[in-house]
Amino acid sequence: MRQNDVLPVSLARTDGGSYPRPQLVRGSWTDLSGTWGFAFDEDDLGVGLGWHREPAFDLDIVVPFPPESTASGVGVTEPRRIFWYRREVSAQEIAAAGHGDGRRLLLQFGAVDYRCSVWLNGELVGSHEGGQTPFGIDISSAVDDSRASQLLVVRVEDDPRDVTQPRGKQDWQDDPHAIYYHRTSGIWQPVWLESVPSIFVQTLHWRSDFTAATVTARIVLNDRPSTPTPISIELVSDGTPLATVTTTATEREITVALPVAAIANGQGYHDLLWSPERPHLLDAVVHAGADQVSSYLGLRSVEVDRGRFLLNGSPYYLRSVLSQGYWPQSHLAAPGADALRREVELIKELGFNAARIHQKFEDPRFLYWADRLGLVVWGEAPAAFAFGPTAVQRTISEWIAALERDYSHPSIVAWVPLNESWGVQEIRHDPQMVEFARSIAALTRAIDPTRPVVSNDGWEQVDTDIIAIHDYEWQADVIAARYADRPAIDRMLGTLGPAGRRLVLAGDVDDKPVMLTEFGGVSYDTSQQAGAWGYSTASSPDDLAERMGAIFAGVHASGVLAGFCYTQLTDTLQETNGLLTADREPKFAAARIREIVTGRRG
Secondary structure (H helix, E strand, O other): OOOOOOOOHHHOOOOOOOOOOOOOEOOOOEEOOEEEEEEEOOOOOOOOOOOOOOOOOOEEEEEOOOOOOHHHOOOOOOOOOEEEEEEEEEHHHHHHOOOOOOOEEEEEEOOEEOEEEEEEOOEEEEEEEOOOOOEEEEOHHHOOOOOOEEEEEEEEEOOOOOOOOOOOOEOOOOOOOOOOEOOOOEEOOOEEEEEEOOOOEEEEEEEEEOOOOEEEEEEEEOOOOOOOEEEEEEEEEOOEEEEEEEEEEOOOEEEEEEEOHHHHOOOOHHHHEEOOOOEOOEEEEEEEOOEEEEEEEOEOOEEEEOOEEEEOOEEOOEEEEEEOOOEOOOEOOOOOHHHHHHHHHHHHHOOOOEEEEOOEOOOHHHHHHHHHHOOEEEEEOOOOOOOOHHHHHHHHHHHHHHHHHHOOOOOEEEEEOOEOOOOOOOOOOOHHHHHHHHHHHHHHHHHOOOOOEOOOEEOOEEOOOOEEEEOOOOOHHHHHHHOOOHHHHHHHHOOOOOOOOOOEEEOOOOOOOEEEEEEEOEEOOOOOOOOOEOOEEOOOHHHHHHHHHHHHHHHHOOOOEEEEEEEOOEOEOOEOOOOEOOOOOEOOOHHHHHHHHHOOOO
């Protein structure tokens, strides 16, 4: 199917995983990936020189790859602050997006790090701040039909030294050091065009309630309609209609409840549920006036109770792996949609049922494949590395945008707004930092009450729903003793944890599930690079397998852990503690890794 074909409702989930916003799909769209003009502007002269009107850039770049990466064709890793992009958009590309009389033309960006301004034909049409969240701009009024093509120009500013920006694992020093990596600046997720009617669906969220036998759709329109707008929603399971509702919208936001009789059958509704073992998805189509969007959802519930993590009301043990979402050739940008699917497949092949995406809001196309193939995901925020009003505002703003973007993915089962006190380094002494940790956890629950929140993964947690512990001990007997039972955990909670920090600073911990959310980290460097490291070191593939086996044996022996997260999936630059090389090759037989991870043979 070509990208400009009308997408039938029943095929909303079979578009090859290429559509950049998989839960709000329009049939006609134009991908703007490819070669753009490019320039650095370290002296910040571009606006004064009129680059937004008549750019003459000396370089080319392949979008959507960051200029620091080799995939972009630029490959300049030295710190740079200001970047310019230009592209001519043809009349044929606009037509392929479904544009016509009486419609609006939207320019969509998956992510641009960190702040940008956008011009069309010399007219400023929009701006955005936040390096890992999407935004759209209505460019209709700036389109000049007298031109053979429309001139699109983007100016990006990403200060490599600004540690108040949420930057995650992107290094603020010149070169990667410790656990930090090359930067990912500029346009690093897809850019596309789509055409919409004057009133259109801007946001679509799904929520299921088994007790009430309903699915709820939250629809946010782009504007308040001047006259009542007809709304219709249809849910389909494997081609069989489940529910249809029609109503009207008179306000910008509307919540619609769809009774689903099949859920009311307490003996039969399990066939409709989503889980990693059976990732069943429902197709959906929403009409809002003249706008039609295709979507999908998964019916599932998540909760924590009596020391266990529950999926669909039953205890579910999480076998998770830490994923940095970093590729040598393209950095935080995936090499392509197929690479994101393969990442999910690899994680499952190695015996994991979950992934903790670390310090990154992962590409929605990864979440699409996690939804479709069956992989549980923890959604984690990239951290700023300073504390103060600017860092707090930026962190919260981008966190809210990420919650909005990812709310309906059934694969996401927990939120992690903070990690290892990054950005709140003195939280054990500073009441302001404690209140920030408490407030961002509460804010997360206010926006999304359906998932548990890990307030500060690793240690120094405040009002957390899961006690998440980081422990890189490599001796199996020590691991086994620390996590043998609840009294052993309580002893740790009463003293300093494995990293020499208090595990919980405030909040009730009784009956909270305990998970070992970082452990292992055994290095085996297949590339013999300088500075390679891990938390312990193996000398050969066999030694790596033996060390891993011993550590996992201690974890599997625990009678209290509700899950774990092994560090890590792939080697990432100087961090050589991956199960896979940076090129995604197993360091020893994948079948053996699976046996170790699952604790089972065969």
